[in-house]
Amino acid sequence: MSVSTISPQQLFELRQSGQPVELIDVRTPVEYREVHVEFARNVPLDQFDVRKVTEQKASQNDPLYLICKSGGRGRQACEKLQNAGYSNVMNVEGGTQAWDQAGLPVVRGKKAVSLERQVRIAAGTLVVLGTALGAFVSPYWLGLSAFVGAGLVFAGVTDTCGMAMILARMPWNQVTGASCSAK
Template sequence: MNTISPKELHELRSRKVRIDLIDVRTPVEFREIHIPFARNVPLDRLDPQKLREEHSGDEPLYVVCRSGSRGRQACEKLQASGLKVVNVEGGTLAWEQAGLPVERGRKAISLERQVRIAAGTLVLLGVALGVTVSPYWLGLAAFVGAGLVFAGITDTCGMGLLLARMPWNQVPQPPPPSATTAACSPTVKTGYCG
């Protein structure tokens, strides 16, 4: 899989090279902070066929996420469909740490924190009910624990996917911009601009 550092991507963009960058984080994460010329295509809604139709030319499709993991997953899926892709090393965190420009919107609780809060609450509830009501409730804590182990092994979090679909994690989608207009003008913002 091809990768590019945030600084290298920024240098390409400053030379007016056509950059089609998709951010595969959730809409809420994207709204909170994102690279100014990125557009949001959440990983759970990634449609390689649609992206192939929207993306023209021989230039690669650049992919970014928070820290790199979801970006790698997206790249694997897109490469399997025949698209030429490049993953941004370190994701949006590395971009921001490199001192490169970002756009900030409304602060929200990250999906990762939401998963930890939900998992912790369910384990605590299962143990409390298991001790006070019926030992069968301990199964809830065991189920959540097994889910966390599965998530750690497979790098796929079912609870995260479920929470990402909750109403508080949704952002209205604007119509997609014209690919040529967005690519040629550094002032045109694509995707969700928080």
């Protein structure tokens, strides 16, 4: 499926020209809290409901722009919308990283360990643990390392990471207090 893209600079210029710009940030609330485009609204991908997102649009004819950290989750959200029959969607090329690197305005908040780093830490820990238990306790524990390896292969092939989805729901990855949605 082909997903249309727009550069951060083009989107910024559209917004500056007075065009209506609806930007949905599909990262986790913690990632959003750390840094986000000032006019983005946070709707995490794991909670992304096409009907709710499109209901909240000012006009159904206006395009809907999606952004994430680097482009992958934004593309997935665009595909969800396209599969539901909504074609006027665009993914921001390079995501929030590219927006920030272009020197465009962002809101900065509390720093956090990225979800990607958390996955690498958890996967590495499980592989080391499975290998150590397999060597010193029972060879059956090697299955843990194999399971994690298979999960990483699956994540690479499908661009969907089960471990990231689980980690995103952990308490340390939740934002308490104020709502994470903006404007």
